[in-house]
Amino acid sequence: MRIGIVCPYSxxxxxxxxxxxxxxxxxLGGLGHEVSVLAPSDDxxxxxxxxxxxxxxxxxxxxxxxxxxxxxxxxxxxxxxxxHDGDFDVLHIHExxxxxxxxxxxxxxxxxxxxxFHTSNPRSRAMIAAYPILQSALEKISxxxxxxxxxxxxxxxxxxxxxxxxxxxxxxxFFARAEPKPEWQGTPDAPTIGFIGRIDxxxxxxxxxxxALPKILDEQPGTRLLVAGRGDEEEAVAALPAGMRExxxxxxxxxxxxxxxxxxxxxxxxxxNTGGESFGIILVEAMSAGAPxxxxxxxxxxxxxxxxxxxxxxxxxDPGALASAAVRLLRSPAAREELTARGGRHVRRxxxxxxxxxILAVYETVTDGxxxxxxxxxxxxxxxxxxxxx
Amino acid sequence: xxTITTLIWIAVVLLLVGVYLSWTAGRLDRLHARIDAARAAxxxxxxxxxxxxxxxxxxxxxxxxxxxxLYQAAHDARSAEEEQREVAESELSQALRAVFEEDExxxxxxxxxxxxxxxxxxxxxxxxxxxxxxxxxxxxxxARALRRHRKVRWFRxxxxxxxxxxxxxxxxxxxxxxxxDGNGGRTTHG
Numbered sequence: 001m002r003i004g005i006v007c008p009y010s011x012x013x014x015x016x017x018x019x020x021x022x023x024x025x026x027x028l029g030g031l032g033h034e035v036s037v038l039a040p041s042d043d044x045x046x047x048x049x050x051x052x053x054x055x056x057x058x059x060x061x062x063x064x065x066x067x068x069x070x071x072x073x074x075x076x077x078x079x080x081x082x083x084h085d086g087d088f089d090v091l092h093i094h095e096x097x098x099x100x101x102x103x104x105x106x107x108x109x110x111x112x113x114x115x116x117f118h119t120s121n122p123r124s125r126a127m128i129a130a131y132p133i134l135q136s137a138l139e140k141i142s143x144x145x146x147x148x149x150x151x152x153x154x155x156x157x158x159x160x161x162x163x164x165x166x167x168x169x170x171x172x173x174f175f176a177r178a179e180p181k182p183e184w185q186g187t188p189d190a191p192t193i194g195f196i197g198r199i200d201x202x203x204x205x206x207x208x209x210x211x212a213l214p215k216i217l218d219e220q221p222g223t224r225l226l227v228a229g230r231g232d233e234e235e236a237v238a239a240l241p242a243g244m245r246e247x248x249x250x251x252x253x254x255x256x257x258x259x260x261x262x263x264x265x266x267x268x269x270x271x272x273n274t275g276g277e278s279f280g281i282i283l284v285e286a287m288s289a290g291a292p293x294x295x296x297x298x299x300x301x302x303x304x305x306x307x308x309x310x311x312x313x314x315x316x317x318d319p320g321a322l323a324s325a326a327v328r329l330l331r332s333p334a335a336r337e338e339l340t341a342r343g344g345r346h347v348r349r350x351x352x353x354x355x356x357x358x359i360l361a362v363y364e365t366v367t368d369g370x371x372x373x374x375x376x377x378x379x380x381x382x383x384x385x386x387x388x389x390x
Numbered sequence: 391x392x393t394i395t396t397l398i399w400i401a402v403v404l405l406l407v408g409v410y411l412s413w414t415a416g417r418l419d420r421l422h423a424r425i426d427a428a429r430a431a432x433x434x435x436x437x438x439x440x441x442x443x444x445x446x447x448x449x450x451x452x453x454x455x456x457x458x459x460l461y462q463a464a465h466d467a468r469s470a471e472e473e474q475r476e477v478a479e480s481e482l483s484q485a486l487r488a489v490f491e492e493d494e495x496x497x498x499x500x501x502x503x504x505x506x507x508x509x510x511x512x513x514x515x516x517x518x519x520x521x522x523x524x525x526x527x528x529x530x531x532x533a534r535a536l537r538r539h540r541k542v543r544w545f546r547x548x549x550x551x552x553x554x555x556x557x558x559x560x561x562x563x564x565x566x567x568x569x570x571d572g573n574g575g576r577t578t579h580g
Contacts (some may be wrong), residue, residue, distance in 0.1 A: 110420075112427075118544065136417050139532050142424060143525045160535065161528040164521050365522050368431045 001364060003028060004373065006079075006388055007039035008100035010057045010068055011047060016281060017094055017118050020168050025050055027169070027356045038082050040070050040101060052080050054101055064170050065223075068103045076108055080375045088113060090363045090375040092142060097159065106137045111373035112366040116145040117163065119278050121159035136339045142377075144364040145359070149279045151301040164362065168281050169305075169355035172347055175288035180259035186267040190222030191330045194266035194291065196282055197273075198252075198257060199231025205272030205296065210239055210325065211319035212272075217244055218329045228254045228262060263289035267336065268329055269294040276318050280304045283311060284350045287343035292336040311339060312347035414536075415547045421533040425554050427525035432557060435522040436479055438513040440467045442508065443486060451502040456489045480560040486516065490564035509567070516563035527556040 001189065007021045018039075040057035047053060055075060057068035079101070082090070092114045092229045093102035106113060115138075144163035145153035152163045169174040186192035193216075197204035199341050206227070214225055227236070228251040236332060237245045254262060271284040277300045284304060286293050293311030295301045305311035314328060329335055348354065445463035445508045446452065463478075465486035470478035489497055490512075499505045543547055 137422075139536075142428065142477065143521075144528065161531050162524045163528070164524050198484070341392055358517070361518050364520060365431050365435065365518060365525065366427075370427050370433055 001089065001360075001367070001373075002034045002086065002088045003036070004083065004086045004091045005035065006091065006093040006102050006105045007037055008095040008098060008102045009040065011039040011041040011053075012045040013068070016168075016279075018088075020118075021094060022048075022168055023171065023352065024356070024359065028360070031356070031360075033062060036086050036088075037080070038079065038101065038105070040068070042181065042281075043347060045133065052082055056081070069099055071104065071208055075101065076084045076104055079105050079108045083373060083375050084317075086373075091373050092116070092359075092363070092366050094118060095142075096141065103134070103137060106140055106379045108376055110372045110376040111131065111142050111372055112143075113364075113373070114143045114145065114362055114366060115141045116147065116166075116209065117151055119151070120149055122271045133385065142370075143362050145362060147279045148300050149303055166267065166355060166358045166362070167350050168279050169352040170281060170283075170284045170288055170347070170350045172288040172351040174256075175260045175285050176261060176344075178257070178264045178289060179262045180265040181258075181305060182265075184226055184262055184265035187222075188333075190224060191227045191267040192265065193223060194228075194269045194286075195225065195272075196228045196254075196262070196269075197271075199227065199233065199236045200231050201231070203274050203276045205274050206273065207239070208235060208296075208317055208319050208322060209270055210236065210270040212323040213240060213247070214244060215320070215323035215328050216330075217247060219323075220330050223247065223330065224249060226251060226266060228252070228259065258290060259285070261289075266291055269293050270322070270326065270327060271301065272322060273298060273301070277301065284347055285349045288350075289312065290340045290344060292329060292339035293343060294322070296322075306342070306346055310343045382390060394564075406447075407466055409540065412546065412547055414541060418533070418536055418539070418542065418547055418578065421529065421536060422551055422554075424529045425533055426527070428529045429557075429564060430524070432519075432522040432526045435515060435518045437468065439512075440464045440482060440517055441521055442512050446499065446508055447505075449502070451499050451505060451506070452489065452495075459485050460489050476557060476559045483516075483560045486512075487562065487564045493566045496564075496566045512565060513563075513567040517568055519536055519552045519560040520563070523559070523561055530554045 004022055005025055007018060007108060009015055010018055011018060017383045018309055023038075025037050029035045029050060035053045038054050041047060041051070041053045041056060042056055043053070052134045054070055055078060057070050059068050064357045083105070086110075090216050091105065091109055096102040096116055097355045102115070106115070138159065139281065141250050144155065144161065146155050146163040147166070147168050149165055153167050154162055184192060185255050195206060195209060197206070199206055209225070213225060225248045226249060230253050236250075237248055240248070251258075251262070263286050269291040271280070271283055273296055275298065277298055280298075280301045282296070283293055283295055283301060287310060293305065294315055295305060295311055296316040297313040298316060302313060303307065305313060312325055314325045329339075393524045441464075443460055447457045447464060450457075452460065463482040467482040498511060500509050509570040536542060537548050537553065
């Protein structure tokens with residue numbers, strides 16, 4: 001099958017959507033499909049052979065923050081050329097409800113189009129103003145995929161219609177096979193807790209964990225907290241009593257390999273995120289690596305953890321609940337083993353084997369008997385006038 | 391000559407309205423084509439599911455009672471009249487759930503010669519039916535929203551195309567066959 005995938009965000013900026021598209025393209029390529037990815041990127045960036053550059057994304061203020069987007073006639077022309085040259089059986093676009101390359105593709109192409117909705121953006125003002133145009137472009141999508149039941153619900157509320165839920169994929173084997181690192185492993189007296197995420201992004205929840213830490217250390221004095229992620233380390237521990245600061249170790253940004261090794265080593269992985277998550281890939285990665293997971297009870301997290309059976313949940317933004325759940329788990333190796341076992345069984349549904357097969361099933365459903373993808377030749381004005389005179 | 395100016399203005403406005411209406415008609419046409427394609431895909435998936443169910447029912451790997459229940463449901467689904475189709479397909483879903491309710495039953499079918507392949511095919515088809523149905527109903531919803539609009543009704547832009555109807559059925563797959571999937575595809579509303 002010839003598959004064209006459109007990435008909405010710059011290829012050279014790391015992000016969840018980009019990683020998802022990279023893994024999907026490589027998985028499908030490995031199965032013998034012809035895959036081409038259209039993505040914004042700087043001219044200097046070295047791209048994998050399957051990625052075609054759509055030009056540099058321009059930073060513009062949008063919806064309260066600066067977004068890097070592609071738009072304009074030049075980008076549209078590049079999209080058209082890519083669609084024309086690729087002669088795809090199916091197009092798979094990502095995040096079509098944002099003003100991005102995906103929306104542009106939707107507008108410039110016709111044929112079987114599959115769209116994945118990753119985030120659950122609340123409806124923006126610009127979207128309401130552009131609704132008639134957006135609507136006619138989104139109407140071309142033959143199949144919608146939402147990454148979680150939560151994302152599907154927001155999609156249904158904002159845009160109407162329906163979508164199938166296919167979770168994001170994880171290379172389970174990569175995490176399961178990683179080698180634990182002795183200095184990150186705990187002992188019964190000095191267990192280790194792991195946290196991965198931006199330190200200075202409050203929604204990732206490190207402040208909640210910092211507030212809970214004194215209580216955890218009271219009950220379990222040997223505990224060490226390992227924090228991997230970018231941000232100001234001094235500021236992060238400022239709220240802790242001076243004597244406790246040395247119990248927190250900052251690892252900075254870690255590579256994919258080190259992330260896997262960290263998750264393999266820790267006795268407990270804590271995800272205290274306070275909001276803004278539509279999936280929670282890190283929880284799946286932690287479960288793949290066999291780490292017992294303790295997470296806030298966000299809708300998205302509760303779903304990934306199978307309502308608390310594959311990982312423990314605590315009341316969101318409640319340091320007390322976090323501390324008592326963490327202490328209970330750190331004291332009971334049996335409970336942690338149980339969580340590891342259940343998590344290990346649960347993650348199989350997120351493995352690329354399963355997720356890739358489901359995505360291919362969607363492609364096959366929409367391409368059955370349909371014509372292939374082609375540039376959408378707009379009806380010329382004269383043809384329209386001809387029609388209008390009828 | 392004010393009358394000529396007025397006439398020109400009227401002509402311009404009519405022209406613009408015409409262009410807009412023709413654009414809307416094009417949109418509607420595309421939506422109808424999408425529904426046709428989605429309906430064809432849904433029919434294909436339903437037929438595939440009924441065929442594999444019938445194959446399993448006659449293969450002799452199930453007990454006689456299960457075989458009869460499954461055969462009857464699959465036969466009814468395949469031969470149902472258009473108006474009875476939703477009911478017949480829902481009954482096939484129920485029959486499949488009843489027969490493959492337990493993991494042991496699925497394991498027994500897998501163990502039979504060629505059973506691995508047949509179970510795989512059945513699992514794929516019970517997963518794809520809800521997918522195809524969701525895509526179909528999504529297209530129907532978009533077309534209905536546009537067709538209810540004033541401009542479409544007043545100018546009869548839809549022509550003689552029948553008002554699109556959603557395909558409503560119970561498409562919940564048997565739990566042991568759906569296990570490998572994510573959390574999706576289990577809801578039955580559409």
